[in-house]
Amino acid sequence: MIVILLIVLVLGWFSVFRYRRRNMYKLAAAIPDVDKHIPLLGIAHKFTGNTEEIMSVLQRYSYNSMKHNGLAKGWLGHILYFVLSNPVDSEVVLKTCLEKDDLHRFIRAIIGYGGIFAPVSIWRRRRKIMVPAFSPRIVQSFVGIISEQSEKLASNLGKRVGKGMFSSWPFLSAYTLDSVCETALGVKINAQGDKDSSFLKSMNRILNIVCMRIFHLWLQPVWLFKLFPVFNEHQSCIEMLHDFVDKVIQNKREEIKRENNSKTEVDYEYNLGSYKCKTFLDLLITLSGAEKGYTNIELREEVLTLTVAGTDTSAVAIGFTLELLSKYPEIQEKVYKELREVFCDSERPLIKEDLEKMKYLERVVKESLRLFPPVPFIIRKVLEDMTLPSGSVLPAGSGIVVSIWGIHRDPKYWGPEAEHFDPDRFLPERFNVEHPCCYLPFSSGPRNCLGYQYAMISIKTSLSAILRRYKVVGEPEKGPVPRIRVKLDIMMKSVEGCQVALERRPTK
Numbered sequence: 001m002i003v004i005l006l007i008v009l010v011l012g013w014f015s016v017f018r019y020r021r022r023n024m025y026k027l028a029a030a031i032p033d034v035d036k037h038i039p040l041l042g043i044a045h046k047f048t049g050n051t052e053e054i055m056s057v058l059q060r061y062s063y064n065s066m067k068h069n070g071l072a073k074g075w076l077g078h079i080l081y082f083v084l085s086n087p088v089d090s091e092v093v094l095k096t097c098l099e100k101d102d103l104h105r106f107i108r109a110i111i112g113y114g115g116i117f118a119p120v121s122i123w124r125r126r127r128k129i130m131v132p133a134f135s136p137r138i139v140q141s142f143v144g145i146i147s148e149q150s151e152k153l154a155s156n157l158g159k160r161v162g163k164g165m166f167s168s169w170p171f172l173s174a175y176t177l178d179s180v181c182e183t184a185l186g187v188k189i190n191a192q193g194d195k196d197s198s199f200l201k202s203m204n205r206i207l208n209i210v211c212m213r214i215f216h217l218w219l220q221p222v223w224l225f226k227l228f229p230v231f232n233e234h235q236s237c238i239e240m241l242h243d244f245v246d247k248v249i250q251n252k253r254e255e256i257k258r259e260n261n262s263k264t265e266v267d268y269e270y271n272l273g274s275y276k277c278k279t280f281l282d283l284l285i286t287l288s289g290a291e292k293g294y295t296n297i298e299l300r301e302e303v304l305t306l307t308v309a310g311t312d313t314s315a316v317a318i319g320f321t322l323e324l325l326s327k328y329p330e331i332q333e334k335v336y337k338e339l340r341e342v343f344c345d346s347e348r349p350l351i352k353e354d355l356e357k358m359k360y361l362e363r364v365v366k367e368s369l370r371l372f373p374p375v376p377f378i379i380r381k382v383l384e385d386m387t388l389p390s391g392s393v394l395p396a397g398s399g400i401v402v403s404i405w406g407i408h409r410d411p412k413y414w415g416p417e418a419e420h421f422d423p424d425r426f427l428p429e430r431f432n433v434e435h436p437c438c439y440l441p442f443s444s445g446p447r448n449c450l451g452y453q454y455a456m457i458s459i460k461t462s463l464s465a466i467l468r469r470y471k472v473v474g475e476p477e478k479g480p481v482p483r484i485r486v487k488l489d490i491m492m493k494s495v496e497g498c499q500v501a502l503e504r505r506p507t508k
């Protein structure tokens with residue numbers, strides 16, 4: 001009797017649940033599936049593999065979406081997702097659906113309400129404060145620090161010359177972490193000099209755990225997560241990162257107080273302090289309203305956001321570019337020739353005027369970001385039914401996966417050779433995409449990447465430091481389509497950790 005009652009209750013609840021969502025089912029029915037669905041699970045069972053398999057499922061879904069005019073759907077259990085690979089629709093989505101998907105909640109445990117994953121109500125104010133901190137003048141003032149860290153990277157890589165293939169990833173991620181920490185916080189954490197740097201270790205481990213939680217359903221509910229040993233590790237990494245940043249903020253507040261107390265009338269009149277090279281932390285304190293502005297917790301959230309958003313993304317881009325150049329030696333020679341023209345045989349560090357002269361390198365980086373975008377998917381929430389320019393209607397309550405991977409490889413926009421590695425497609429006379437959102441490694445719309453200029457400086461500076469000194473060697477690719485195994489590890493990364501070998505270039 002009790003069992004029958006329970007069954008009736010469950011069926012009743014299920015019918016009400018479905019009835020309330022009838023609009024969603026009706027609208028979803030009009031859109032093709034990305035894959036075969038099974039009852040209740042939908043396509044959830046396709047995501048049980050490792051991070052490489054998960055990436056390949058999402059690649060396949062991007063190609064399937066391309067076949068259906070850039071839009072296809074998949075049910076992850078009861079949650080409806082759309083895979084979008086149409087630039088015109090994507091522009092509208094990225095402009096109007098500003099709320100991030102719930103999957104981002106796992107990273108919020110680390111960076112709280114830092115801009116990148118914050119709900120729109122919090123993000124708006126924070127974005128307004130952050131934008132001036134990324135003005136070209138300020139970003140360019142960091143070239144000295146980035147150049148110094150790039151020299152260190154090149155010198156560390158020198159130890160691997162002539163020693164065969166190795167994974168360049170640990171070198172690259174330590175470089176980007178050092179650069180971002182010095183420009184964001186004003187502290188040298190020396191991850192490049194100290195492989196056991198606890199900041200580097202905690203940052204890497206926590207991102208790894210977040211990724212596990214996203215894809216392993218049993219680690220998602222907090223009460224269940226707490227039962228696993230990895231929970232303690234999660235907490236101690238967060239504690240380490242928070243304590244470190246909190247101390248830096250505390251010191252910075254005291255430094256500012258000391259500076260203000262020692263200011264003379266002339267300093268106040270001409271605002272002399274503002275001419276010093278500022279870190280992002282200084283800028284965020286000032287721009288948010290100094291003592292009446294951000295609290296220490298808000299500052300910590302914003303600084304950690306910059307660290308998370310700016311570290312692995314750029315390292316991934318540098319790594320894929322190195323791997324591509326190792327596969328296409330003739331393209332690498334053209335980069336080297338350009339670097340010789342800019343630097344002659346001098347070993348001097350790069351200065352900001354050099355950056356705009358490296359036009360070919362810039363095209364190589366852009367092409368690398370097209371074929372291997374570090375952020376291959378952007379996930380947003382649909383809060384109200386929305387009609388896309390293509391005519392399809394997306395129901396409220398669904399999620400949208402904008403597939404940058406798909407848009408960047410669609411022959412409709414990039415021609416029959418869309419998958420070829422061809423940096424010269426970015427030559428001004430050849431570059432002629434039909435819509436600005438055909439190329440969006442840094443996203444588009446009001447929540448686009450604030451750090452794209454910073455990233456381009458960091459990527460070009462480090463690559464030039466490496467490629468001036470070393471020839472990057474790998475297995476040459478047999479055809480124009482580069483094959484690099486990729487995985488989805490929060491970002492898209494090379495499975496083999498950007499394997500290359502190095503040979504020293506002649507100095508004169």
Ligand code: HEM
Pocket residue numbers: 115116117127180305306309310311313314317373374375378379441442443444446447448449450451452454455
């Ligand atoms: C190759 C390197 C990089 C790539 C491919 C990249 C890509 C992206 C993408 C795709 C988004 C937006 C996601 C969305 O639309 O929802 C984003 C947001 C963001 N990025 Fe980057 N990024 C890179 C480097 C950086 C760097 C170096 C920094 C800072 C130093 C940075 C800071 C940010 C911030 C603050 C946001 C959040 C913007 C907001 O929500 O208002 N990024 N990035």
